[in-house]
Amino acid sequence: MTALALEVAEFTLDVGTRRLRALNDVDLCVGAGEIVGLIGESGSGKSLAALSIAGLLPKATGHTVAGAIRVGGVEGASRRAQVGFIFQEPMSALNPALRIDRQLVDAIRARRDADRATARQHAATLLAQLELPDPERVLRSYPHQLSGGMRQRVVIALALSGTPSLLIADEPTTALDVTVQLDVLRLIRDQARERNLGVLLITHDVNVVAYMAARLYVMYGGWIVEAGPTAQVLAAPRHPYTRALLASRPDRVARGAAIPAIDGFVPPLAAVTTGCRFADRCALVEARCHTPSALTVEGDVHIARCWKAGAGGSDAS
Amino acid sequence: MAKLRPGLLFAAAGCGAIILIALLGPALFAGPANHVELDQRLLPPSALHWFGTDDVGRDLFVRIVFGARVSLLAALSTIAIGLTGGMLIGGFAGLVGGWVESALMRMIDAILSVPSLIVALALAAALGPNLRNAVLAIGLLSIPVYARVARAEALAIVGRDYVKAARLMGASNLHQIRANLLPNMLPPLLVYATGNVGAALLATASLSFIGLGAQPPTSEWGAMISASRSFLFSHWWYSFFPGAAITVTVSLFTLLGDALRDLLDPRERPR
Numbered sequence: 001m002t003a004l005a006l007e008v009a010e011f012t013l014d015v016g017t018r019r020l021r022a023l024n025d026v027d028l029c030v031g032a033g034e035i036v037g038l039i040g041e042s043g044s045g046k047s048l049a050a051l052s053i054a055g056l057l058p059k060a061t062g063h064t065v066a067g068a069i070r071v072g073g074v075e076g077a078s079r080r081a082q083v084g085f086i087f088q089e090p091m092s093a094l095n096p097a098l099r100i101d102r103q104l105v106d107a108i109r110a111r112r113d114a115d116r117a118t119a120r121q122h123a124a125t126l127l128a129q130l131e132l133p134d135p136e137r138v139l140r141s142y143p144h145q146l147s148g149g150m151r152q153r154v155v156i157a158l159a160l161s162g163t164p165s166l167l168i169a170d171e172p173t174t175a176l177d178v179t180v181q182l183d184v185l186r187l188i189r190d191q192a193r194e195r196n197l198g199v200l201l202i203t204h205d206v207n208v209v210a211y212m213a214a215r216l217y218v219m220y221g222g223w224i225v226e227a228g229p230t231a232q233v234l235a236a237p238r239h240p241y242t243r244a245l246l247a248s249r250p251d252r253v254a255r256g257a258a259i260p261a262i263d264g265f266v267p268p269l270a271a272v273t274t275g276c277r278f279a280d281r282c283a284l285v286e287a288r289c290h291t292p293s294a295l296t297v298e299g300d301v302h303i304a305r306c307w308k309a310g311a312g313g314s315d316a317s
Numbered sequence: 318m319a320k321l322r323p324g325l326l327f328a329a330a331g332c333g334a335i336i337l338i339a340l341l342g343p344a345l346f347a348g349p350a351n352h353v354e355l356d357q358r359l360l361p362p363s364a365l366h367w368f369g370t371d372d373v374g375r376d377l378f379v380r381i382v383f384g385a386r387v388s389l390l391a392a393l394s395t396i397a398i399g400l401t402g403g404m405l406i407g408g409f410a411g412l413v414g415g416w417v418e419s420a421l422m423r424m425i426d427a428i429l430s431v432p433s434l435i436v437a438l439a440l441a442a443a444l445g446p447n448l449r450n451a452v453l454a455i456g457l458l459s460i461p462v463y464a465r466v467a468r469a470e471a472l473a474i475v476g477r478d479y480v481k482a483a484r485l486m487g488a489s490n491l492h493q494i495r496a497n498l499l500p501n502m503l504p505p506l507l508v509y510a511t512g513n514v515g516a517a518l519l520a521t522a523s524l525s526f527i528g529l530g531a532q533p534p535t536s537e538w539g540a541m542i543s544a545s546r547s548f549l550f551s552h553w554w555y556s557f558f559p560g561a562a563i564t565v566t567v568s569l570f571t572l573l574g575d576a577l578r579d580l581l582d583p584r585e586r587p588r
Contacts, residue, residue, distance in 0.1 A: 012442055024387060049367055055485075056481050056485060058414065059415075060414065060415055078393065080484075080487065081486075081487060084485075085481070085485055086481060087478040087481075088478075089478065091475045092478045092479065093479050093482060094479055095478075095479045095500070095501065095502030096497065096501065097501045098496065098500060102496075103479075103496075106483075106488075106492070106496060107482075107486050108484075108493075110483075110486045110487050110488060111486060111487070133512070155482075158482060159482075161486075162485075162486055163431035248449050
């Protein structure tokens with residue numbers, strides 16, 4: 001078995017000067033060449049998890065309480081070299097004051113010993129692999145001269161330029177035109193296969209995960225509440241939150257019918273709760289949901305942090 | 318881009334003319350600035366001496382043209398010092414953050430709380446009264462203002478994803494400053510600096526007026542007004558024309574700075 005692209009083991013994180021618990025006991029892994037989805041709504045901790053994995057959390061902000069993160073088998077600060085990051089907003093991921101060639105060449109030379117000419121050649125090859133027509137013209141351009149889809153391809157090129165073992169894609173298509181979203185997703189999938197890259201795909205779009213990912217993690221309130229093979233999780237969700245999330249997909253609701261929303265909101269970090277973070281919004285809540293034991297993991301391949309998960313698949317309406 | 322406003326055109330043309338005069342004037346208008354003709358003392362403006370002559374018979378128009386070069390160069394030098402220093406300190410503070418940033422910025426605040434012209438006066442006096450030291454003193458004391466603006470710009474830039482991406486790729490602080498911070502910080506800071514040319518010119522002229530800047534034979538505007546003090550009521554043109562030169566130049570550069578800011582910064586554009 002090859003080394004895992006990403007291994008997060010029992011990772012717990014506090015943030016800010018008040019040390020609020022933001023991530024709890026996060027277990028997550030991505031194999032080489034595997035695409036894994038991480039879904040959750042705003043405030044669920046998915047972006048924080050991504051930044052922690054990449055080692056991009058400012059020291060003053062994040063305090064690791066427990067657990068370990070290993071990327072491509074590497075632990076500690078040097079794991080950054082193993083991560084390529086695709087950001088949500090391609091305009092802000094590129095320096096508006098510099099031409100693309102300068103940015104790519106700098107990125108390539110930061111990771112390997114190459115003179116400018118060789119690095120530029122490599123940059124052109126990289127852009128061509130990402131199906132950018134006329135790489136020479138793109139290299140000579142400033143970011144504002146490119147379209148959104150082209151910019152995102154350049155961002156992917158930047159992420160790949162360091163030959164990472166893990167690609168983190170944080171909402172890679174949210175800021176794009178619908179017409180180019182599919183292109184970019186397909187490109188990420190092809191590159192992952194060709195380069196044997198692990199991909200952690202962070203999104204709130206269930207359709208994107210269904211299209212891309214073999215496995216899926218669902219996050220809520222800093223906990224991974226459900227995980228398993230994508231097809232299984234989507235067909236038979238076991239955690240009430242996942243069920244509510246899937247029910248609220250607009251494309252699954254009959255035209256004209258009200259979209260079932262989840263009542264309430266994600267509890268703020270400062271809210272002190274014991275037990276399940278979803279309990280206040282859950283339709284199936286009972287007294288024992290407020291005890292810590294409600295967070296015990298149920299299941300083996302397809303897991304859920306809910307004591308109803310065992311029977312949950314069947315009594316879902 | 319917004320259409321060019323008449324105000325901007327006017328200010329740009331005026332400033333351009335002054336810069337041209339400073340660059341070419343001394344070559345165009347014959348006669349050295351310190352050409353003394355004792356039988357031509359304190360003559361009122363005439364066709365021969367447009368702005369009149371001073372108490373040793375030097376032509377005031379020629380001296381003001383020569384003075385444009387001295388005063389502008391001095392003002393731009395103070396800005397170059399302030400901008401460079403401010404950008405380095407503010408950019409570094411914004412990039413590294415944490416207690417280093419806090420310490421640097423509190424220091425900057427402390428310096429800002431003292432009236433800078435008074436400190437510049439003391440500093441110039443301590444260094445020795447000449448134009449170079451006056452420029453140095455004013456330049457150093459303008460660093461805090463630029464540092465604050467630079468830090469605000471740097472903070473906004475550091476939050477962008479390309480800075481995170483560069484950090485991921487192992488970029489050093491030096492590389493971050495060179496490739497990501499400076500190119501994106503410079504345009505807004507230059508606009509801000511343009512608005513400060515007037516104030517810088519006024520500050521150097523003030524020090525020269527007090528006697529801590531340019532020393533007498535130098536045809537610097539502030540020094541010229543200083544020399545004209547005893548003739549203030551009897552020979553109006555002696556102090557009027559150098560004063561007018563300062564007023565017009567300061568106004569035009571301030572106008573240009575404001576117009577540029579309105580043009581480039583939509584947040585502050587008046588509606």
